[in-house]
Structure formats: structure tokens, C-alpha cells
Amino acid sequence: MITVGVIGYGYWGPNLVRNFAELPDARVAWVTDLRRDRLAPVTARYPATKVSTDPADAINDPLVDAVVIATPVRTHFELGLAALRAGKHVLMEKPLASTSDEACRLLDEAERRGLALMVDHTFVFTPAVQKMRELMLGGELGDIHYYDSVRINLGLFQHDVNVLWDLAVHDLSIMDFVLGRQPVAVSATGLAHVSGSPENIAYLTMFFDGRLIAHVHVNWLAPVKIRRTLLGGSRRMLVFDDLEASEKIKVYDRGISVDQSPDTVSLMRIGYRTGDMWAPQLAIREALHAAAKHFIDIITTNTPSISDAHAGLRVVRLLEAATHSMASQGRPVSIGAGAPV
Amino acid sequence: MITVGVIGYGYWGPNLVRNFAELPDARVAWVTDLRRDRLAPVTARYPATKVSTDPADAINDPLVDAVVIATPVRTHFELGLAALRAGKHVLMEKPLASTSDEACRLLDEAERRGLALMVDHTFVFTPAVQKMRELMLGGELGDIHYYDSVRINLGLFQHDVNVLWDLAVHDLSIMDFVLGRQPVAVSATGLAHVSGSPENIAYLTMFFDGRLIAHVHVNWLAPVKIRRTLLGGSRRMLVFDDLEASEKIKVYDRGISVDQSPDTVSLMRIGYRTGDMWAPQLAIREALHAAAKHFIDIITTNTPSISDAHAGLRVVRLLEAATHSMASQGRPVSIGAGAPV
Amino acid sequence: MITVGVIGYGYWGPNLVRNFAELPDARVAWVTDLRRDRLAPVTARYPATKVSTDPADAINDPLVDAVVIATPVRTHFELGLAALRAGKHVLMEKPLASTSDEACRLLDEAERRGLALMVDHTFVFTPAVQKMRELMLGGELGDIHYYDSVRINLGLFQHDVNVLWDLAVHDLSIMDFVLGRQPVAVSATGLAHVSGSPENIAYLTMFFDGRLIAHVHVNWLAPVKIRRTLLGGSRRMLVFDDLEASEKIKVYDRGISVDQSPDTVSLMRIGYRTGDMWAPQLAIREALHAAAKHFIDIITTNTPSISDAHAGLRVVRLLEAATHSMASQGRPVSIGAGAPV
């Protein structure tokens, strides 16, 4: 039995508490939130759970094994560091931290202490994304040519982070999990339509070694909701539409063939191949339930997470570089250096 | 009665010939194509039309009033210049020319001689795009926040131009017509998946003065066909989906409202507004028929075209700048100077 | 404050309890269910609510003002009658009863005692259906030509009632509410694909006085889920697609015009009219919440329900007649007589 303290009971916190409460191997000992009015429903719903407006009550309780942090990103570093220093395993809401430097320091702290530091990249626990990875690893798609994702809708404008940190973080964590490769440079553009606010529309291109390119389009000010990812491979191509009730994943046996025999060297012949479409059956389950169970499992069995702090750091690095590039109208920024290419 | 010579009878030429042949005020005197095998069907279908493998036969025929050029873009300049110098009005297939310099010289030649030089930006003659412009000009949409377009499908790979020149040219000509404003800089990214070929996937951001941004995504290697444009305004937002059988244009009464009263200055309040959706009835007609008729009309009445060489030049400038930017991974390129910002 | 007892805590009961518990003017004093294992979660969730396996505990509690019955339809009559005889107002899950005779007797009992007897035709409390009725009453649609509804999916096969009683009951209650007119005869066809089970696919036509026809297609064995109603009027036509996230209602300015001037009497001219499409913004709220609130309101204010026992009886009469017709391969059955036409 793992005893959990949850810090932050705003938008996502209630979902986390509910899922941990439903796990047979976990119990939620504490829920804290700075706003006292948010805590009343906790007591009504979970009489055995203690509440507080001070996160330290959860962090410092010796009975607590693990701390789940679902607060605004600017507080992740300080709360996470405190929890790790108190010897607690940590599940951090995404993104892991505000900067790659902070993310590195959290990662180091966790590794030095031998504690689990998992980041809640919820989508990697969905059946659809796991199927994408399975098809990718199984070679069904061939060499990957591009990853293209659109995640747009109306609202909710954030005050403290731009739309990349709010929406593209999902795409970047999915891409990191599915491709297993990291970009070497990014170019991003965007605009804030409200004076004094961060960018609410953004376009992010990511360059990889080899013939692979990725792009993410995010927008808080769209008239329609779109959640669609294209994954183009040399053998097959895939569409992931998260708004489809069933058939979220469609695999198309389509592509090109290139005839480069010597006698056509002067004029390359490109052939087009179109075949069947196939939509694999996907399990129906709540991704956050799987994520919560995974967190308990990696603590109990002392095994690595599929959504560990390294993944969290890689995603933060991309967001950071993209934000730099966006400030200079798309000027490419290499990953790692954090400086212009 | 305007007598027309059509140069080039490949993919688009037959459509041009058919539409001019159907106009009561026009007759097609010549069709020329370098490949003799393409000319046999012309004679079978249009017995009164002469054919030749030499474009000069059409250009130099004193009975010909106007020349329609539907050949590969690299030949536009030379053929267009010859036709203008022979005193013919010219309808040029898009894009107007291979470079902005060539486009300028064609434009100058036409203006000096008082000849019509129209570019076949076919989409500006569709009922859907004309409705977009009408809504825009009528103020229905408010201030425009963004223009976002996706034009992807499988094939047809071009050998001589990248996907921007083949597909984005449509979006740029629509955008130019609808917005009536020109970008000040662009940032583009893309990739060629076939060795030795031009880029087959590309992403193009355009920056404007003021709070307006535009983006175009084009791809020859997509598993699904998408033709969708979002036009976000402060009052309403619009979706143009060209693959819808009817309801190609949907207007959404959605947006945000910003409360910037003094007492909330520290924390801006953004409200979300969602209202009715409305799909205006659109006329059903072939755009190319309207374009052909327009070309005859501007010659007959000596009036300016809505798709004149200035529009053609503006589009070529964007394609040229985008190609430069794409070669340096999104580094922004200003429009006009043609050089990095 | 109205004190409520809920009988039946299977599929729908938990939703009813939750909604009544959330109303400020109501409290749930009792939940009963024959299966004791279903009652444990009630106690956990609602500590102040008493539970029992005997419905009489709720019915006979003098503190209880109203009884909500969410049990299998075969038990509706007996439980409803007992509750009314105990002087309780009753909200009955749909359909009101197993036969029109039972429905009549419940209605009579309630009227004689001056008690509310409401049937939970939940859909009439949805914003979409209320908008349909509003457009209908406002004359926006003109004369109604037809009502056509499809409600199909895979599962859940019922053992005791055919698919009309399970799925078509929704369409019949919506139609009754929107049209405000009653059919004079029905013709139904259907089939049971599982030996010994009731029909799992059915087609029901309803005839009205005048030029109005209605049809409902229901199916438990369909590969795809469809929830779509067409409402054809002489002025406009409407599509209600309940699976659309937004734009559930689309109103089409389409129809025909008939030219019957004397000189065309021999050959009627029918013209086709196509105009704009319009999707009114709909409120987002849980229909069952509105239904529960309405039940409390009609008790408190002693006013009639929009979903009263008369509506319940009309729907049961149609289901009964349709079942008779289905047994004889579509032979028409008149409504009211209950006998073949």
C-alpha cells in the first residue's frame, strides 16, 4: 500500500485523487490546495483524507510515500524539490518544470536519492498512443517521414504560459514516446492576439537527423476543435484522430515508390501506392487510471517509468527552444545548446 | 469576339480550351503543345481549331487577340514575354513566373504596352472564396487574427518545383484576394523525402504588420486529402472546407472578449463567446468558366482584372521568400528585400 | 424541501439519485433495490440516505413526499400504484407502463388523488429537443411533412422487451413533444435474430391525419452508432444529430415549391429551393438535471408537467400498437382501438 499526498486540487487534481483513490494499492492521505474553498468537496467525498492549505503538511508527513503535484508549472520546481528532499517519490503534472535547468536539477535530485520522478504525460497511457508505438516498433510503418499534429479549439487562455506549454506539451510527449528519437533543432512561430498575454497560436517545426520532420499546430482561438496527428511512414501512414468515438487510429496502406534504375536516372519515376485502410480495435480505459497505476507499480517494483524525468526534460527542452525561436520569428534553435544554430 | 491561342495542352490546357470554346464571345483559333500526340484529341473535338507543336504559330498569328499559357512554370517568362511583345493579351497559368524578377518584367511589359496580363488564380473565381472576401469586406468577421490553411494529399510529386510552388500557390492567391494585405516576412520549413527531388512537405508562416499571422501546410505525401482553411476574426470565425459537397463555408459566431477594466488590470479576464453557426448557400458553377469569362471581359472592356499581374507578382514574391527561408530551416525572410531580415 | 425515495439502483437509478441529491430543494431519504450489493455504494456516497431491499420502506415512509421508480418496466404498474395509493407523487422511468391499460389506471389513480405522475421522458428536457419544439411552434418549419428517426448501435439486448420499448420509446416521446399531434395508425416490422428473444431490429411507420408521416428505425445489432432525426417541413427542414459534439441541430432552408397555376394543371411544376444552413447555439446542461428540477417544481407549484402521464400513455399506446403490427408483418393497427384497422 502506497500512501499518497496530492498537492493542488484545481482542474486536474480531482481526477488524480479519484484515480488514486480507486487503486487497491494506494490511499490518498492528504489533499492540499492554497484555496480553502476547493478543499470542502474533498472532505465530503473522501472522509478519510486530510486536507490543508499548506503543501508542507503532505510533504512532511512521514506516512506519505509519494507526492503528486498538480499545481501551476511555475511552482513545480520548488514543490518537487521539497518533496524529493523529504524522501518522497514524485508524480509531476506536465510539463515537468518551467525551464530545462529546473528539470535537470529535479532529475538529478531524484536519481541521487533513488526516488521515482515520473511526469504525468497522460497521453502515453492511452490505448491509441500505445498502439501507435507498437506499430512503429513493429516496423509496420517503415521509416518515418513526418509527424504532423494539430491541437486546436476555443479556450482556455492561460495567463502565465504560451499555448505551446499548454497544448503542444501533449504532442511533444506523444511524439517522444512514439518515435523514440529527438529533434536536433526547432523553428517556431506564433502570435499573441491579446495585448500583454502570451502567444495563443503557434506553429512548431522540429528537425531531426535524417529524412524526418515534425510539426505541431496549436491554437486557443479556433472555431472548431481538432485533435489529429498524421504519422507518415515509408510503408504505411497513420492518422490518429482523438475525437473519433471509435476508430481513433486509421492505418493506410499508402505511399510512394521511387524507381531509380540507371536508365531513369535523369528523370526519377515516382509511383503511388494505395491499398486498404485498417482501424485496429482499441481498448477502452481511462488513461489517467493507467498512469496512476503505473506510478504505484514503479514505486513498488523499483522499475523505470515509461514517462520518466528524462522524457520530461526532453519535452521541456523542446518547449524552451521553441519559445526562443518564436521570439525571433522562426529563427532555428538547436536543441541541447539552447542557443541559435 | 476575342480570338484565343492556347499554349500547352497537358493537365490543365484541356480545361482552358473547353471553357474558352464554350464562351459566346471567344473562339479558340490555336492549340499548341510540344508533344504532337497530345494534339490529336484537339482536332477530333474542335475541328475548327488549328494545332501546332510550335507556340510561335499561335503567338504570331495576327488574328489572335489573346494567348493563354498553360505550360511548366519555367517557360512562363519566355512565352509570356514573346506573346506580349507580339501585342497579345495574356492569361498565364499560376504561378505567374519562376522568380519575382521575371514576374516584374512581365508586369512592366504588359503595362507599357497597355495589354491585359492576367494570372489564372482559379480559386478567386469560386463562389466560396468570393463569399469569404464578401464577409471580410463587409466587416462580418471583425479584425482578422489569423489565416490558416491545410492542403495535403497523396501525389502528384513535381520534379522541378517544390510543393509550395505547386500547392501553396493556391492558398497564397486566396489569401491575397481575401485579406487584401501583404505579409512583411515569412518563415518556412520543409523536407524532401526523395533524394534529389524538391521538398514534398512544407510549412509556411507569414507575418503581417499588426496582430495578424498566416500559415500554410502543404504535403504531397499525406494518407488523406484535406483542403481546409480557418479564418479567425475578432467578431466571427470561418472554416472553408473545399471537400464538403455543400456547406463549404461555415461561419461561427465564436470568439473571445477581453475585460481590461482598471480594476482587473493585474489579471486580465478573457471571456469565451459561442453562438450560432451559419453556412451560407453558395452558387454552383465552374470557377474556370468564370475565370475565362473574366479574361474576355477585361479585354473587351479594358478594365482591370481581380487577378492581375500585381497579384501574380505578390504571390511569386512569397513563394520565392519562402523557398529561401526553407533552405535555412525557417530563418525569417522579409518580403520586398528578398533577403534575410 | 421535497423528500424523495428512489426505487431501483441499477443502470439509471444512480443518475437519478445524483441529480436529486444536487438539487437544493430536494433530499433523497431512501434508495431501495432488490439486490443488496447495489446498495453499498449508496451508503458510501450518501451517508444520510437510508437503504433497503424492500421498496415498501420508501413508499410507506410518511416523511417521503415523492417516489422515483427506476425499475424494469414490468414492475412499473404495481410499484406506481402502491406509491400513489400511499399518497406520494411519482416520477416513473420510461415507458410509463407495460400496457396502455396499466398506464390508464395509473393516470386515473394520480388524477383522482391530485398527485403528480410524471414520466421520465428525459430527451424532452434536452436543449436540442426544446429547440426543435420552439422552431416548430414558431412556424419556422412550416407545415410538417415527415418525422424520420434512426437510433441504432451494438447492444444492449434486453430479455423482456423488444427494441421498440427500449429505443423507440425515446423517439416517440420526442416526437410527441415536438409535433404535439398523435398518429392514427401504425405499421411496424421487425425481427429477432436470437432464438427465444424479443425483436432486436424494428421499423415503425406512423400515419397521421393530413399529409404527415413518421418513421423510426431502431436496432441493437448495428456496427455503427447513429442517432439522427430528420424533420421535414414545408418551409425548412431540420436534422438533429445527437452524436455531434456541437451543432446537434441544423436547420436547412430547403424544400420544394409547387406551381399549380391553371395553365400548368396538366403537368405540375415542382421547383427546388436551397438556401443557407443554420445551426443554433444550444445550451450545455444535463437533461436529467432539468427533469429532476422540473419534477420538484411541479410538485411545489402544483402545475402540470410537460412530460405527464398523458404523454406517457400516448407513447405506451404507440408501442403497444406497434408490437401488435410487428407480429403480423406490418399489418396496420389503428391507435385508440388497439385493434387492426
Add this chain to the structure above:
Amino acid sequence: MITVGVIGYGYWGPNLVRNFAELPDARVAWVTDLRRDRLAPVTARYPATKVSTDPADAINDPLVDAVVIATPVRTHFELGLAALRAGKHVLMEKPLASTSDEACRLLDEAERRGLALMVDHTFVFTPAVQKMRELMLGGELGDIHYYDSVRINLGLFQHDVNVLWDLAVHDLSIMDFVLGRQPVAVSATGLAHVSGSPENIAYLTMFFDGRLIAHVHVNWLAPVKIRRTLLGGSRRMLVFDDLEASEKIKVYDRGISVDQSPDTVSLMRIGYRTGDMWAPQLAIREALHAAAKHFIDIITTNTPSISDAHAGLRVVRLLEAATHSMASQGRPVSIGAGAPV
């Protein structure tokens, strides 16, 4: 080389002439139409084809091998009989005749003379319908449970036949081809919304021996266009949506399993099975081209047609019985007897 005369050049005739003209083994010697104004375009387009307002010119020309009849259905019998008596093979536009008696007499005449009498059930030549038959025959779908089709749109109202004869004829010919089984009785309902006109909305149920039912919904007065057929089998279920650009056929690995082991005899257990969806690649070709080629082939090789007069007769019998049933509000009519069951 088969010499063809085409009678009727209204809506469908031009398509027939074009397709026969494109076949290398056929030539169109005659086109006749009662309206002289329709014949001018024939001469312009096909200079070698003779035209006339008298169908006898085509029927009696000794050079003509086969007559294609694309006139209103009320004239099919007389023209078909004349052509057969003149020793010509006949391709008849669907439906074969106005009554089953006429259809029988045409069939008899053709058989007695050893002439081909094919009916243009165009849909059976589409790749989608041929794929449905192939899946059906290959056992992929298991036992067929139901066939359900919707074919609705706005217009074109016919003056002389009801909507069943105009639209349902497509569904009946597809169903006849795919299932290879014939209904034993029908029940149909419908309504005419224009005074003095035939029914413009109709619902048709067909009963088969065994656990199979079919239904067709046709409507000339619908706000939206739908062309969708569900084919429910015990192993898999199929959706044919003719308006999909690609993926017209989707095969769902879904269904139910029934547990009827002795110990559950009192309460049957029905399980639900959901698996992958699969959309087979379909060839892209014009169905009418294949139909025309097939007609020439069966003449040349003296082989039976897949769309012969027997199929034409079966479809007419259903339309006739359905029209009878519709006149008596769905009263079932048996097939063969033509009288009420």
C-alpha cells in the same frame, strides 16, 4: 464489332452513348429521341451517328445488332418488344418494365428468340457492390441478419412513378445481386406530399425465409443526401457509404455471441464482440463503362448476364408488391402471388 442503336437521349442516354462510343468493340449507329432539340448535340459530338425522332429507325435498321433503351419506364415494354421482335439484343434501362406481367413477357420473348435481354442495374457493376458480393460469397460476413439501406436527397420528383420505382430500384437490384436470395413478402408505407403526385417518401420492409429482414428508406424531400447501406452478418457487419470519396466499404469485426449452455437456459447470455475495422481498397472506374462492356461481351460470347431479365423481373415484382402494400398502409403482400398474404 457490335452495332448499337440508342433510344432516348434525355438524362441517362448521353452517358450510355458516350460509354458505348468509347468501347473498341461497339459503334453507335443510331440515336433517337422524340424531342428533336436533344439530337443536335449528338450530331455535333458523334458525326458518324445517325439521329431520328422515330425509334423505329434504329429498331428496324438491319445493321443494328443491339438496341439500348433509355426512355421513361412506361414505354419500356412496347419498345423492348419491338426490338426483340426485330431480332435485336436489348439493354433496358432500369426498371425493366412497369409491371411484372410486362417484364415476364419481355423475358419470354428474349428467351424464345435466344436474344440477350439485359437490364441496366448499374450499381452491380460498381467496385463497391462487387466487393460486397465477394465478401458475402466468401463467407466473411457469416449468415446475413439484415440489409438496411437509406437513399435520400432533395429532388428530382417524378410525375409518373413513385419514389420506390425511382430510387429503391437501385437498392433492390444491389440487394438481389449481393444476397442472391429473394424476399417472400413485403410491407411498405409512404406518402405523397404534393397533391396529385405519386409518393415521394417511402419505407419498404422485405421478409425472407429464415432470420433475414431487409429495409429500404427512400425520400425525394430530404434536406441532406444520404446513400448508406448496412449489411449485418453473424461474423462481421458492413457499411457501404457511396458518398465517401474513398473507403466506401467498411467492414466491422463486430457482433454478438449467444451463450445457450444448459445451465443458462433460463437466462440467455448475449456477449458483444468488437474488433478491428477494415476498408478494402476499391478500384476506381465508371460503373456504366463496365456495364456497357458487359453487354457487348454477353452478346459476343453468348453468355448469361449478371444483370439479366430474371434479375429485372425480380426487382419489378418487389416494386409492384411494395406499391400495393403502400396503398394499404403496410399490409403485407406476398411475392409471387402479388396478392395480400
